[in-house]
Amino acid sequence: MRTSRHRSLRAGLAAAAAFAALAVLSGIAYEQIGRYRAARDFPAPGKMVDIGGRRIQLDCRGAGSPTVVFEAGLSVDGSLSWTAVQPKIAAHTRACAYSRAGVMWSDPSNAPPGAAQAARDLRTALANAGERGPFVLVGQSLGGLYSLGFIRDFGAEVAGLVLVDPSHPEQVKRVASFMTESRSMRSRIGVALAPFGVLRAAAPVLLPQAPHRSAREMQAIRAFAPKSLRTQLAESDATDASLAEAKGFRDLGERPLVVLTAMAPYTAAELRGMKITPEQGLQVQALWKHMHEEIAAWSSRGRHLLVADAGHDIQLDRPQVVVDAVLSVVEAVRADGR
Incomplete structure (x- = not known):
């Protein structure tokens, strides 16, 4: 009787192990197929620029000087x-x-993320693509x-x-x-399981349709x-170092500068994410506004503009404000004879 039970237990464990192995292999295959289809169905806009053994996606359009270069946030x-x-x-x-290393089409980098690394990558990509200041x-x-x-x-060059x-x-x-920074363990688990297709399967839930896209x-x-979520997590982990790196640089000289501040009230979801009350949200916004006033003063030609009906992604909520x-600034640079 005992032998029969042991045999049944071993058979059950073997079946479970076989099922787990099949699930892992299926997940790996699903992820690899997904990567192939991503490259096939969504080719990089612009071109892929070699910066020394890896490539950065760079999309340049139009003509004229100065050249405007866009740097995305933690996204x-x-x-x-x-x-x-x-x-x-x-x-x-x-x-x-452009897309930073490890985001969208750009190849990942082995170097730690941060402002210095991003600046080197961008400068090399622009130079190798023939873009000049x-x-x-x-x-x-x-x-x-x-x-x-x-x-x-x-x-x-700026x-x-x-x-x-x-x-x-x-x-x-x-x-x-008011608030303490938190980085979700679920995000880390999801990134760790990305090679097995977990993040790809969850992408529609993690990244729902945005109203402005x-x-x-x-x-x-x-x-x-x-790929992009892995890089986003790494950049998030390096935020403290990036902030510390920027503390010693606050002199923008006489460069024309515009600082835009989002002033739409925080949504209920944003308040929950930050774990603060609506009253605390107003206080945080006041601090945010004051910090941007400081940044605008880092240039003798700085201007600070409030955008009352936009959230953090002003370029999506109120793109014309960003365009203007x-x-x-382009006109001011031209007037300077640059």
Whole structure:
């Protein structure tokens, strides 16, 4: 009797192990097929630029000087972050959007993420693609800090700057009394399981249709989500280092600068995510506004504009506001004879 039970137990364990192995292999196959279809169905806009053994996706349009260069925030959409803005700028001057290493079409990098690495990649991609300054940088959120890093390292090539609801080097310290930063364990588990197709299967839920995006854009973003989400998590983990790196650089000279601040009240979902009350949300927004006033003062020609009806992604909620700000800086650079 005991032997029969042992045999049944062994048979059950063997069947479970075989099922698990089959599930893992099926997941790996699903992910590999998904990667193939992503590359086939959603080719990179612009071109893939070799920067020394790996490639960066760079999409440049239009003609004229200065060249506007867009830097996305902490997101998974790369150059697609600017689809509502770039074409309108390209009607007036050269305009380039790109995807950082490991996001969308761009190859991942073995180097730690951060402002310095992003600046080197972008500078090399622009140079290798034949794009020359003067540049007007447009950075959103964390991309604002990355733009400051580019100016610190390659400032002679940058003639103007637009910062779209940008990060501030001291933002974590200043809001610490209201909220603590948290990084979801579920995100880490999802990224760890990405090679087995888990993130790809969950992409429609994790990245629902956005109101300001076309269905095809969302399909492309989801198709590359397993790779992009891994990079987003790595950049998020490196945020403290990126903020610290930017603390010592606050001199933008006489460059024309526009800082845009999103002032729409936080949604209920945003308040839950930040674990704060509506009253605390108003206090955080006041701090955010004050930090942006400081950033605008880093240039003797800085302007600070409030966007009352836009959330953090102003380039999606109110793209024309961003377009107007960028074109005002382009005209100022031209008036300077750059």
